[in-house]
Amino acid sequence: MDKEVTSARSAPPAPVVPAELPDDPVALKELLRQHQQRIAALELDNRLLNHRLAVALKQCYGPRADKVPVGQLLLDFAANLEARPVLAADLPPGTDPATVTRRVGTQRGRRRNLALRDDLPVLEHVHDLPADQQNCPTCQNPRVQIGQEVTWQLGFRPAFFFRHKHVRIKYGCRPCEAAGYNPQITLADKPSQPIEKSLAAPELLAHVAVAKFADFTPLYRLEGILARVDVQIDRATMCLWLRDIADLVLPLYRLMAQRVRESHVIATDDTVLPMQAPEKNKPARIWIYRGDEEHPYNVFDFTLRRSRDGPAQFLAGYQQVLLADAYGGYEGICLEGGMTQAGCWAHGRRKLVDSRQLQPAIGDAALDLLGRLFAVERQADQEGLSSADRLALRQEHSVPVLAQLQDRLATWQGQLLPKHPLVQALGYLQNQWGPLTVFTQDGAVPIHNNLAEEQMKRIALGRKNFLMVGNERGGQTAAILSSLTSTCQRHQINPELYLTQLLVNLPDTPGSQLDNWLPDRWLARQEAAGTATPPADPPVLTTTRPASAATP
Numbered sequence: 001m002d003k004e005v006t007s008a009r010s011a012p013p014a015p016v017v018p019a020e021l022p023d024d025p026v027a028l029k030e031l032l033r034q035h036q037q038r039i040a041a042l043e044l045d046n047r048l049l050n051h052r053l054a055v056a057l058k059q060c061y062g063p064r065a066d067k068v069p070v071g072q073l074l075l076d077f078a079a080n081l082e083a084r085p086v087l088a089a090d091l092p093p094g095t096d097p098a099t100v101t102r103r104v105g106t107q108r109g110r111r112r113n114l115a116l117r118d119d120l121p122v123l124e125h126v127h128d129l130p131a132d133q134q135n136c137p138t139c140q141n142p143r144v145q146i147g148q149e150v151t152w153q154l155g156f157r158p159a160f161f162f163r164h165k166h167v168r169i170k171y172g173c174r175p176c177e178a179a180g181y182n183p184q185i186t187l188a189d190k191p192s193q194p195i196e197k198s199l200a201a202p203e204l205l206a207h208v209a210v211a212k213f214a215d216f217t218p219l220y221r222l223e224g225i226l227a228r229v230d231v232q233i234d235r236a237t238m239c240l241w242l243r244d245i246a247d248l249v250l251p252l253y254r255l256m257a258q259r260v261r262e263s264h265v266i267a268t269d270d271t272v273l274p275m276q277a278p279e280k281n282k283p284a285r286i287w288i289y290r291g292d293e294e295h296p297y298n299v300f301d302f303t304l305r306r307s308r309d310g311p312a313q314f315l316a317g318y319q320q321v322l323l324a325d326a327y328g329g330y331e332g333i334c335l336e337g338g339m340t341q342a343g344c345w346a347h348g349r350r351k352l353v354d355s356r357q358l359q360p361a362i363g364d365a366a367l368d369l370l371g372r373l374f375a376v377e378r379q380a381d382q383e384g385l386s387s388a389d390r391l392a393l394r395q396e397h398s399v400p401v402l403a404q405l406q407d408r409l410a411t412w413q414g415q416l417l418p419k420h421p422l423v424q425a426l427g428y429l430q431n432q433w434g435p436l437t438v439f440t441q442d443g444a445v446p447i448h449n450n451l452a453e454e455q456m457k458r459i460a461l462g463r464k465n466f467l468m469v470g471n472e473r474g475g476q477t478a479a480i481l482s483s484l485t486s487t488c489q490r491h492q493i494n495p496e497l498y499l500t501q502l503l504v505n506l507p508d509t510p511g512s513q514l515d516n517w518l519p520d521r522w523l524a525r526q527e528a529a530g531t532a533t534p535p536a537d538p539p540v541l542t543t544t545r546p547a548s549a550a551t552p
Contacts, residue, residue: 044417046356051421055354123155161231164201167191194505195244208238209245213478214485214495216458218466239470246477248506253480256487257299260291261315264444265342267323267452268330270306271459274468275475279466284461284475286482287311288454290516292444296520298455298486302475310332315339316341321442323449326432343435345373351425359422362412366426367455369405372400377447391443399440405431455486487519498522 022028136143169188177183194202211217217225219235226233246253260266267290274281287301287310303310315322319338325329325347334341349370356363376397378392409430416423429436430461439445459482469475484502486493502517516523 024508051358095419158229194248194503194507200241202500202503205241205245205503206496208241209499210483210485210496213481216461216465243477246480247310249480252514252517253483256297256483260289260297261318263291263295265292265321265323267449269449269452269456271456273459273463273475276468276470286479288452288455289314296490298483298490300479300482302479304472321445323446325449341435342437342438342445343432344449345370345436346450348429351428355421355425359416363422369401372401373447387443394440402437456488490521491523493519493523
């Protein structure tokens with residue numbers, strides 16, 4: 001940053017102002033021209049500095065969305081919308097449009113009626129009048145009950161622990177023992193455990209995994225949370241549990257990776273996940289590979305560095321479409337592996353949004369064309385078009401917009417200085433034109449890579465809370481368990497319920513039946529059985545009590 005600022009301020013030196021202004025008109029004009037050049041350079045310098053400051057502030061404190069401020073336009077739009085008449089077709093039958101006032105803005109969703117939540121246990125409180133108030137105050141005769149008023153509140157109890165008691169029945173032959181023979185003692189088998197001879201049952205293991213890799217709670221903080229309910233579990237013990245869980249589910253993780261490589265389109269991105277080292281943390285990386293809707297899995301991969309070897313190894317044998325940003329390593333991987341590289345228009349738009357204020361005329365014109373491309377995609381999403389129909393819509397509407405944009409890129413770049421930030425934003429579009437236009441040749445290719453990039457947020461949240469992984473194996477554990485929790489999020493699955501059932505059943509599941517425990521397959525079975533939503537408590541703890549027996 002300092003070098004850039006220095007170079008920006010080093011442009012034309014200030015002209016030397018003589019002690020007395022010359023009388024020659026030509027010399028005066030030349031001196032004035034030099035001052036005008038210097039003022040123009042200072043103005044550009046000031047705008048560049050303000051641009052860098054705005055980008056830095058946005059990265060630290062700004063909104064995630066790349067939105068262009070429209071100022072008064074929004075106020076005018078709201079005023080016009082409020083003034084528009086309300087159509088009778090938009091109202092319930094029997095409502096007079098003249099009595100309805102249009103409200104501008106979004107309304108908060110209605111609170112769900114808790115009385116309809118039959119899956120929650122009920123703690124009933126009956127409130128009755130005291131005996132001395134049950135008589136009529138006028139005639140003193142006993143009053144009769146004519147009804148009741150019911151209201152609901154939502155209560156909460158902190159997490160609780162319970163113990164699994166495994167009783168293994170032992171059998172022996174008394175007659176054989178009396179005769180001096182082998183008594184043939186046999187002990188009933190116990191189901192295989194996720195971690196043999198471990199204190200932790202599947203529910204506790206699932207809770208620890210979800211707390212760290214879905215709720216991003218560091219183990220030291222989880223240790224304190226458990227201590228509040230008088231359960232002392234050392235963070236080092238929980239760390240070993242996570243490693244053992246990752247070892248157990250590794251075959252399922254590999255199956256998910258294999259299914260992702262069968263996708264027609266794989267979306268990928270990466271970010272830093274520091275790894276602890278003796279002197280300075282190593283900037284290790286974690287990558288996301290998001291399968292298409294036919295292979296709906298999010299698979300993370302941990303590598304020690306950001307070299308092309310990591311994605312090249314993961315994508316070995318893959319020969320379809322790779323949707324990614326402009327990282328240079330992807331180009332070589334696609335060329336060598338026979339893949340089609342698709343680009344992300346959200347990246348190009350982001351660069352234009354960040355630099356548009358330096359030259360609003362050009363920036364707004366470019367953003368308008370990009371907005372038309374995204375409008376086509378919104379139309380396709382609203383209509384639920386298939387890949388073939390989406391491609392036809394893109395050919396009809398997006399291709400002409402791209403032709404206009406390509407014609408104007410060179411013209412716009414010629415109107416700006418070579419190192420202008422807007423030139424760099426436009427250059428990104430020009431340099432990535434081939435990958436960026438792949439979506440007009442294949443209807444299954446998204447116009448952006450946002451769905452993969454949003455999964456990097458879970459890594460950033462974890463990195464902010466637990467800072468780093470301890471070693472390479474810890475990074476692999478993070479990748480495996482993040483893959484499961486992220487895929488659960490993709491399918492709107494309760495990750496704790498899924499992991500609990502997975503850890504109960506996986507130790508005795510043969511490899512031929514491993515497909516049944518893929519998150520989407522598991523969800524389909526749960527929905528077919530009507531058990532996709534877990535009970536609030538184990539049945540033994542479900543409580544329904546009269547008011548006389550209730551306790552606070």
